[in-house]
Amino acid sequence: MRLRMPAMRPAAAIVLLTLTTARGAAAQQAAPAATPAAPAAAPLAEVLTGAAKADYELGKSLFGNGDFANAFTKFEHAYALSKDVRLLWNMAVCKNRMHRYSHVLTLVERLRREDRGLMTPQDWATIDALERGARSLVGHLDIAVSEAGAEVTIDDAPAGKTPLSGKVIVDSGTRRIRVDKPGFKEHVRVERVAPGAEVVVQIQLEPRVHAGKLSVIAPPDARIALDGKLLGQGQWDGTVPSGRHALRVTAPGMTPYESEIVIQDDELSRLSVGLTPVARGPRTGVWLTGGAIFVATGVAVVVGVLLLQPPPAPPIEGTLGPTRPTAFGGRW
Template sequence: MAGKTLLKSKDYANALIKFRGAYEQSKDPEVLWFMARCEQLLGHYTRVADLATQIEKHPSPLVTAADRQDARELAQAVASYISLMTIAVNEAGAQVFIDGEPRGSTPLKAPLRVDVGKRRVRIVKPGFRRYERVVEISGEKPLDLHVRLVRKVQSARLLVTAGPDELIALDGKVVGRERWEGTVPVGGHTLLVTAPGMLPKEREISLLDGEARRVGMALDTARPPRGGPVWVWTAAAAVLTAVAVGGIASIVHSELEPSRSSPDVNVIYPLR
C-alpha cells in the first residue's frame, strides 16, 4: 500500500491522503488505525479522537472487542491534548475557520474542540473586515473568544499634486499645499487648486471602491487677464489662503488625514 510506504518515509500528510482514499474505497476499519497514526504524528489530536470513536463504533465484524477497547484507550490518551473554544461574534452568518479549516457559521451551536497549542482563528463575512488572530490553547481550561466584526467603509486612495505654494482643496476644504495624499470615500469629489494671482483650477473626479488615483493639478504660470470675473477667482483664492494660514497645521488631524495602512485598499501605482 502506497500509504504505508509514505508513512515509513515520514511523509505523514501525503500518507494520510492515500489512507483516506483507500478507506473510501474499501471501508476497511484497519485503515482507520493508519489514518489515526498519521493524524497523531501531525499533531491533530481532535482527529485522532474522532477516528478512535469511529473505530470503536464501527459496524464491521472485523473489529474485535480488543480493537474497540484499544480505540477507547487511544481516545482517552489524546484527551489531554484537546480543549474547547467558545467563539461569540456580534454578526450572524460569519464563517469561522480554525487553522484554515471551516468550523461553521455564527452563531455556533456549541464550543469547538481544538488541539492545544497555537491556533489561527479567522472569521469572515461579506461587507465586513476580516478578523484574524493567533490564539494560544493551553488545555487547562476552555477559551472564550469574543469577536466584533467591523463593517467595511468603501474607500479609495487619492494623491493630488500641485505647484509650489499652491493650495489643494477637496470638496471645499483645504487639505494641503503642493501635495496631498489620503483615503477618501468612494463617489464624486471636487478638487480645487489656488494660489494668489493665479487662475484657479477645478476638477470633478469619481472614485471606485479600492481604486487608487493620482491627479496632477499644477496651475498655469500665466497670470489671469485684467477685467472680467477675475475678482471672483481672486476672492476665492484669498478665502482659501486665509483658511490655509489659520488651519493647515491641523490638517493632519482632520477626518481626511491620510491613512498609511489600509488592508481594504489596493494601491496600484507607486505614490512616491
C-alpha cells in the same frame, strides 16, 4: 494491514490485521458453545481490491518509512473507495504520529459512528487509550461572534457558521482564527492555546464602509474642491466614498488644476498639487474709427478696413424644424 497502537505506547507500532483474525478465532474457542462468536473479518489486504488495495499497500509502505502525511492521504483515498472503517483507524494512527491530536479525536468519533462490528473489543481498548492521550494534548476555543451566519475558519480549515454548535477542539499551540461575512470587515486574530486549556474568543464584526482616505497638499492660498464642493485651503485630509471623483485646485493668478481621482476601499490616496502662473501675452489695444479697426501691439499699428456691409448670402431653401432649448436656456 491496520495500524494499531499498543496500550503502553499508542503511537509506536503497526499490527497486521491477520492478528485480528487470530484473536477472533481465540475468542470463539473461549466463548460458550451456546453463544457462537461472530466470524472474524478478513484482513484488509484480502478484502480490498483495485485502486483501494493499491493505495492501501502504498500507504503501508509510506507509513513504514515515516512519511505519515502521505500515508494518511493514501489511506484516506482507499477509505473513500472501499468504506472499510478499519482504514479510519489507520488514518487516526497517522494523525497521531503527525501530532495532530484534534484530528485523531475527529477520526475516532467517525470510527465509533461507522463501525459495524469490524473492530474487536481489544481494538476498542487500544483506541480508547489513544483517545484519552489525545484529549490531554488538545485545547478548546469557545468562539462567540456578534453576527450570525459568519464563516469561521481555524488555520484555514472550516469550523462552521455562527453561532457555532459548541466549543471547537484544536491542537495546542498558535491558532489563527478568521471570521468573514458579506457586508462586514474580515476579522483575523491569533490565539495561543495550551494543552487542556479553554480559550474564550469574543469577536465584534464591523460593518464594511466603502470609503477610503484622501490627503491633498497644495499651495497655502489654494482652494481645494472635490466634486464641486469646497473642502479647504492649502491642505485637506479626510474620508471619501470609494469611486471616481473630480478634484479641482485653484489660486489667484494660477492655472487651475483639475484631475479625476479614484478612491479605493480602506486605502489612503495622497496627492501633492503644484500650480503654475497664468500665461500672459503682450498688451494689446483695439479701437474702432469709422469703417476701420486699429489694433495696437505697443510697437506698431496695423490698419485694416472692415466692410460694414458684406454681400448678401444666397437664399437657402428648406424649412426649419421646431426650436429646442440649449444648455444655456436660449432657443435655436
